[in-house]
Amino acid sequence: MVPARAKRTATLGADGTPRLEDVAAAAxxxxxxxxxALREHPAVREATRRKVRxxxxxxxxxxxxxxxxxxxRISSFVGIVVPDITIPFFGLVVKAAQDVxxxxxxxxxxxxxxxxxxxxxxxxxxxxxxxxxxxxxxxxGGHDRGLRIPLVFFANVDEEAQAPRVVLSNREGIxxxxxxxxxxxxxxxxYVGGAPVVTSGSxxxxxxxxxxxxxxxVDSATARVSDSWSAESAEVAATELLGASExxxxxxxxxxxxxxxxxxxxxxxxxxIPDDIALVSFxxxxxxxxxxxxxxxxxxxxxxxxxxxxxxLLLHTxxxxxSATSAAEVRxxxxxxxxxxCGCDPALAHDPTDL
Amino acid sequence: MVPARAKRTATLGADGTPRLEDVAAAAxxxxxxxxxALREHPAVREATRRKVRxxxxxxxxxxxxxxxxxxxRISSFVGIVVPDITIPFFGLVVKAAQDVxxxxxxxxxxxxxxxxxxxxxxxxxxxxxxxxxxxxxxxxGGHDRGLRIPLVFFANVDEEAQAPRVVLSNREGIxxxxxxxxxxxxxxxxYVGGAPVVTSGSxxxxxxxxxxxxxxxVDSATARVSDSWSAESAEVAATELLGASExxxxxxxxxxxxxxxxxxxxxxxxxxIPDDIALVSFxxxxxxxxxxxxxxxxxxxxxxxxxxxxxxLLLHTxxxxxSATSAAEVRxxxxxxxxxxCGCDPALAHDPTDL
DNA sequence: CTGAAAGCGCTTACAG
DNA sequence: CTGAAAGCGCTTACAG
Numbered sequence: 092m093v094p095a096r097a098k099r100t101a102t103l104g105a106d107g108t109p110r111l112e113d114v115a116a117a118a119x120x121x122x123x124x125x126x127x128a129l130r131e132h133p134a135v136r137e138a139t140r141r142k143v144r145x146x147x148x149x150x151x152x153x154x155x156x157x158x159x160x161x162x163x164r165i166s167s168f169v170g171i172v173v174p175d176i177t178i179p180f181f182g183l184v185v186k187a188a189q190d191v192x193x194x195x196x197x198x199x200x201x202x203x204x205x206x207x208x209x210x211x212x213x214x215x216x217x218x219x220x221x222x223x224x225x226x227x228x229x230x231x232g233g234h235d236r237g238l239r240i241p242l243v244f245f246a247n248v249d250e251e252a253q254a255p256r257v258v259l260s261n262r263e264g265i266x267x268x269x270x271x272x273x274x275x276x277x278x279x280x281x282y283v284g285g286a287p288v289v290t291s292g293s294x295x296x297x298x299x300x301x302x303x304x305x306x307x308x309v310d311s312a313t314a315r316v317s318d319s320w321s322a323e324s325a326e327v328a329a330t331e332l333l334g335a336s337e338x339x340x341x342x343x344x345x346x347x348x349x350x351x352x353x354x355x356x357x358x359x360x361x362x363x364i365p366d367d368i369a370l371v372s373f374x375x376x377x378x379x380x381x382x383x384x385x386x387x388x389x390x391x392x393x394x395x396x397x398x399x400x401x402x403x404l405l406l407h408t409x410x411x412x413x414s415a416t417s418a419a420e421v422r423x424x425x426x427x428x429x430x431x432x433c434g435c436d437p438a439l440a441h442d443p444t445d446l
Numbered sequence: 447m448v449p450a451r452a453k454r455t456a457t458l459g460a461d462g463t464p465r466l467e468d469v470a471a472a473a474x475x476x477x478x479x480x481x482x483a484l485r486e487h488p489a490v491r492e493a494t495r496r497k498v499r500x501x502x503x504x505x506x507x508x509x510x511x512x513x514x515x516x517x518x519r520i521s522s523f524v525g526i527v528v529p530d531i532t533i534p535f536f537g538l539v540v541k542a543a544q545d546v547x548x549x550x551x552x553x554x555x556x557x558x559x560x561x562x563x564x565x566x567x568x569x570x571x572x573x574x575x576x577x578x579x580x581x582x583x584x585x586x587g588g589h590d591r592g593l594r595i596p597l598v599f600f601a602n603v604d605e606e607a608q609a610p611r612v613v614l615s616n617r618e619g620i621x622x623x624x625x626x627x628x629x630x631x632x633x634x635x636x637y638v639g640g641a642p643v644v645t646s647g648s649x650x651x652x653x654x655x656x657x658x659x660x661x662x663x664v665d666s667a668t669a670r671v672s673d674s675w676s677a678e679s680a681e682v683a684a685t686e687l688l689g690a691s692e693x694x695x696x697x698x699x700x701x702x703x704x705x706x707x708x709x710x711x712x713x714x715x716x717x718x719i720p721d722d723i724a725l726v727s728f729x730x731x732x733x734x735x736x737x738x739x740x741x742x743x744x745x746x747x748x749x750x751x752x753x754x755x756x757x758x759l760l761l762h763t764x765x766x767x768x769s770a771t772s773a774a775e776v777r778x779x780x781x782x783x784x785x786x787x788c789g790c791d792p793a794l795a796h797d798p799t800d801l
Numbered sequence: 802c803t804g805a806a807a808g809c810g811c812t813t814a815c816a817g
Numbered sequence: 818c819t820g821a822a823a824g825c826g827c828t829t830a831c832a833g
Contacts, residue, residue: 107594108574108577108594110809110810110811111810111811111812112810112811120819120820121819121820121821122810122811122812122820122821123812123813123819123820123821123822124818124819124820126811126812126813127812127813127818127819130812134818134819135818135819136818136819139818139819151592151594153571153574153575154575154810154811155516155575155577155809155810155811156575156576156577156811157512157515157516157576157577157809157810157811158516158809158810158811158812158825159810159811159812160512160811160825161510161512161513161516161809161810161811161824161825161826161827162810162811162812162813162824162825163811163812163813163825164825167576175541176531176537176540176541176544177534177537177538177541179532179534182531182532182537183532185531186530186531186532186558189531189556189558198555198572198576199555199556200553200554200555201544201554201556203541203544216508217553219463219508220508220509220510220511221511221512221522221553222463222510222511222512237506239462239463239506322734322736348734351734351736351737354736354737355736376734376737377737379677379703379706379731381677381706381709381710382706382709382731382732382737382738383737383738384739465825465826465827466826466827466828467826467827475803475804476803476804476805477804477805477826477827477828478803478804478805478806478828478829479802479803479804481827481828481829482802482803482828482829485828489802489803490802490803491802491803494802494803509826509827510825510826510827511827512825512826512827513809513825513826513827513828514826514827514828515809515827516808516809516810516811516825516826516827517808517809517826517827517828517829518809518827518828518829519809802833803832803833804831804832804833805831805832805833806829806830806831806832807828807829807830807831808827808828808829809826809827809828810825811824811825812823812824812825813822813823813824814822814823815820815821815822815823816819816820816821816822817818817819817820817821
């Protein structure tokens with residue numbers, strides 16, 4: 092004879108976790124009823140619901156989302172594809188996106204591509220194999236336009252693709268930076284930024300050329316560009332520019348690593364910022380604030396806005412189904428944050444034209 | 447009559463993606479054979495294999511990993527639970543772990559707990575519902591000891607739990623830092639670090655008291671502690687300590703935000719590092735290097751080692767099954783990196799006792 | 802070497 | 818209000 096207790100012990104699933112079947116058995120109802128009760132289906136008597144919930148709690152039942160996703164065809168995943176999650180900019184964007192995506196019930200799969208189109212392709216395949224409900228990507232060119240997943244681009248975009256996107260005001264931002272230097276009286280302004288192989292590289296570079304032209308300055312080979320987005324490459328470029336005969340009096344950095352490299356080059360040349368050389372940057376390498384001396388005049392960081400906007404846009408795109416594949420574009424406005432590296436003393440004046 | 451082409455067009459699965467069934471039909475074989483062919487099963491004729499592969503490629507077939515995971519009971523997920531992925535320390539650890547985990551065929555689900563035990567519990571439940579094969583956690587106390595998932599702790603550990611762990615040499619590291627200051631001749635040394643609610647907080651604090659005692663110094667309420675791990679809290683604490691009658695001549699920071707707060711407090715007091723006040727830190731807030739002036743004497747960063755060790759340990763634990771739940775502990779050795787904030791001039795001498 | 806059938810853990814029309 | 822049955826897309830003994 093089997094002891095009474097043994098009858099109570101549920102026969103767990105083969106993987107050791109209790110299944111719906113075990114909950115149903117423990118509650119003395121059918122599997123269908125157990126399923127409905129747990130998902131608050133209205134057509135379940137309150138008493139039954141309670142019985143089932145109690146059993147589920149007692150067994151520590153946690154529904155298998157792989158199984159329910161398979162059955163309902165509702166994915167619980169969304170992918171985010173970035174060059175590298177340890178780059179602070181992307182880390183912050185991903186975090187902001189993750190917060191809204193998780194609130195919507197999705198689990199986020201973050202994939203790093205290391206700025207490599209092949210790895211991006213691979214990441215997208217992996218996401219497809221997990222039947223991600225949608226994907227956010229900051230592209231390096233590796234996505235396949237025939238991909239059958241709702242997709243939104245952020246930061247780095249494939250211009251040709253028919254997909255919604257949310258981007259920074261790259262050109263406009265660089266223009267604000269250049270104009271500010273011009274207001275300070277600078278005429279020989281150099282640019283060090285990312286290579287135009289990706290949106291953030293190309294739009295900022297274009298923006299620099301346009302702004303220089305608009306200011307009526309001569310644009311004489313003072314733009315340097317790097318594939319690696321490294322401080323080292325920027326340091327080399329800035330050192331070279333500083334050593335030229337007609338050396339620049341001011342630098343525009345096309346991103347935080349570039350600003351850092353420029354700072355190092357200027358220090359190595361025993362020059363001072365802003366006294367000898369002015370510096371403004373698209374992004375601030377000193378994200379926590381207060382480390383870098385002097386603090387940099389930059390654009391306002393918009394990682395959170397970028398991430399949450401892109402996430403909401405993706406959610407929207409997923410809901411739409413494949414019906415409306417309009418290529419909505421959200422462009423976040425650029426705002427200048429004046430600090431000291433440009434030559435301003437924010438404590439005294441906010442408008443550099445007052446100087 | 448159906449046109450010939452229609453017969454070729456596979457009937458896709460209800461979610462629009464081709465299924466194994468579609469590949470099989472296109473290749474003119476059974477579903478079982480298609481499955482075997484795609485997974486390189488030896489008992490499949492080369493010609494058949496080729497037919498199937500061709501069909502799969504033509505259709506853009508990507509196996510549904512949810513379905514295969516369900517069938518094989520082999521999870522494709524592993525979870526990593528951290529306080530906040532945007533904290534550089536955790537970002538780097540996660541990245542390193544992700545690299546080894548992905549190489550082993552897993553997808554990584556990163557969960558943020560915001561230093562909240564309840565959110566940690568919730569994260570673990572979510573991971574369970576996705577039938578993660580294992581979990582790496584830097585705990586804030588929210589994990590359930592009855593959790594049925596292979597688990598390894600990293601950085602922040604539950605001492606009571608029976609689980610493998612990989613941690614920094616917190617005590618030893620702080621001792622190296624304190625001893626170095628003592629070698630510089632300091633006698634009034636203050637500590638600002640994290641609250642002892644988590645391993646990195648408690649072990650470092652304990653390490654400070656022990657090191658001070660070992661050096662024969664008086665330990666007079668010069669240790670300040672913060673729950674928030676914020677630079678702001680450290681700035682307040684350091685300002686207070688600097689204003690005291692017997693003000694410290696040197697600070698030990700229990701983590702990077704604390705170092706930053708101390709730097710700010712010292713600057714605000716118009717004191718210089720290291721001339722007026724020496725500073726050493728468990729971690730370097732200037733991760734890219736070269737921003738902070740003077741560069742900080744710290745311990746060597748071990749994020750990559752921590753991440754990859756923990757990942758490998760988890761992989762090992764998963765393989766073992768539930769059989770061997772030994773609580774292996776890996777403790778990474780602490781190494782001092784002498785820079786300038788302690789008073790050393792690394793260009794002149796590496797051994798401070800030479801000064 | 803290949804195929805038919807069972808089953809992983811769920812959900813949901815369809816009956817009752 | 819509840820249950821039996823089919824099926825999501827796979828894999829894998831079991832026959833042949």
